[in-house]
Amino acid sequence: MIRNATFSITNRCNSRCRICNIWKISDFSDELSVSEIGDLFSKPFFESLDTISITGGEPFLRDDLKDIICLINKKCPNVRRIFLNTNASFPAKALKICELCTSLFDETILSVSLDGREPIHNELRGVNNYHNVISLVEQASGIENVKVSLSMTLSDRNCTVEDLQYVRELAKKYSAMFSFRFADTSEFYYRNSELSLTVSDEKKKMVAEFIKENCQDNEFLQILREYIENGKIPLLIDEQGKNRCLAGREFVFIHPNGAVSPCLYSSRTINTLHYRAEKIRLGEKEKCPCCTDCAIYPIIEYQKRKLKKEDKC
Numbered sequence: 001m002i003r004n005a006t007f008s009i010t011n012r013c014n015s016r017c018r019i020c021n022i023w024k025i026s027d028f029s030d031e032l033s034v035s036e037i038g039d040l041f042s043k044p045f046f047e048s049l050d051t052i053s054i055t056g057g058e059p060f061l062r063d064d065l066k067d068i069i070c071l072i073n074k075k076c077p078n079v080r081r082i083f084l085n086t087n088a089s090f091p092a093k094a095l096k097i098c099e100l101c102t103s104l105f106d107e108t109i110l111s112v113s114l115d116g117r118e119p120i121h122n123e124l125r126g127v128n129n130y131h132n133v134i135s136l137v138e139q140a141s142g143i144e145n146v147k148v149s150l151s152m153t154l155s156d157r158n159c160t161v162e163d164l165q166y167v168r169e170l171a172k173k174y175s176a177m178f179s180f181r182f183a184d185t186s187e188f189y190y191r192n193s194e195l196s197l198t199v200s201d202e203k204k205k206m207v208a209e210f211i212k213e214n215c216q217d218n219e220f221l222q223i224l225r226e227y228i229e230n231g232k233i234p235l236l237i238d239e240q241g242k243n244r245c246l247a248g249r250e251f252v253f254i255h256p257n258g259a260v261s262p263c264l265y266s267s268r269t270i271n272t273l274h275y276r277a278e279k280i281r282l283g284e285k286e287k288c289p290c291c292t293d294c295a296i297y298p299i300i301e302y303q304k305r306k307l308k309k310e311d312k313c
């Protein structure tokens with residue numbers, strides 16, 4: 001049963017990020033129109049959808065974003081939580097859309113990318129948009145029922161305790177959530193397979209220490225710490241080494257052309273009309289396992305639901 005979908009609504013992007021090559025894409029001819037998006041979300045495959053994460057590219061570049069969100073709300077009435085991911089280029093539009101989302105969904109989370117202190121953020125993003133980030137975070141944190149999250153992606157340049165502390169302090173200042181992940185390569189999403197993004201073991205150790213000291217209450221970051229320290233993610237791999245990731249069964253990734261994949265690392269598409277969960281075999285064709293928030297959170301939620309059910313019986 002698909003509960004969680006990350007939908008990249010466009011590959012258009014106005015940044016020039018060093019770690020992500022989506023901005024280099026120039027052919028947008030197969031991007032779904034609003035009515036095609038309506039058709040997609042009308043399928044029974046999405047009827048149990050609970051959480052939608054809108055991403056891109058830069059999703060706020062789509063002029064019809066409002067229509068897309070209203071349509072998803074109409075076609076999938078069980079969706080109660082929406083994530084809006086942005087590089088903060090369009091603060092006024094983002095604020096309006098946030099207001100709209102609070103009237104449609106129980107939870108609205110605005111996830112704003114900030115990759116470190118001002119010069120480093122601007123350097124990594126290839127555009128000077130640090131001030132837009134601050135302006136958006138400041139204003140959005142004042143909207144009732146909108147949760148703001150500062151989201152940092154770590155590569156060699158910004159994987160420093162100073163940058164981590166800086167973004168964490170800013171999050172605190174605006175009562176925002178704070179999360180980060182290591183930059184990774186993905187042929188099918190970030191289109192950056194040729195990049196070498198691995199940070200040194202020494203830096204990873206520093207990150208593990210940072211999480212231990214500062215992020216005790218963040219379930220995903222605790223798992224990331226465990227992964228750095230032991231090289232294992234028990235949530236994804238069981239004792240026998242069998243993959244128990246729920247990609248394609250509990251959560252999916254949707255490309256701008258409407259192709260539905262188990263996750264952003266996967267080359268496979270799911271036949272949403274003749275869906276057979278048992279056909280989704282993981283780890284054979286994609287790089288696996290990963291340790292990204294979009295995989296971990298749906299599995300944490302799934303386990304909580306399972307425990308709740310067991311408690312009742």
Ligand SMILES: C[S@@+](CC[C@H](N)C(=O)[O-])C[C@H]1O[C@@H](n2cnc3c(N)ncnc32)[C@H](O)[C@@H]1O
Nearest residue numbers: 019020056057058085086087113151153183184
């Ligand atoms: C691809 S962006 C799309 C939304 C928006 N354009 C933005 O930058 O926030 C979604 C998230 O992926 C992160 N990201 C970019 N490149 C990445 C990479 N190579 N590995 C992991 N995360 C990455 C971004 O920092 C951002 O937080």
Ligand code: SF4
Nearest residue numbers: 013015017020057087
């Ligand atoms: S991370 Fe976001 S802003 Fe940067 S190139 Fe990728 S899609 Fe664009």
Ligand code: SF4
Nearest residue numbers: 245263288289290295
């Ligand atoms: S790459 Fe990650 S999200 Fe994708 S199937 Fe493997 S563990 Fe799951």
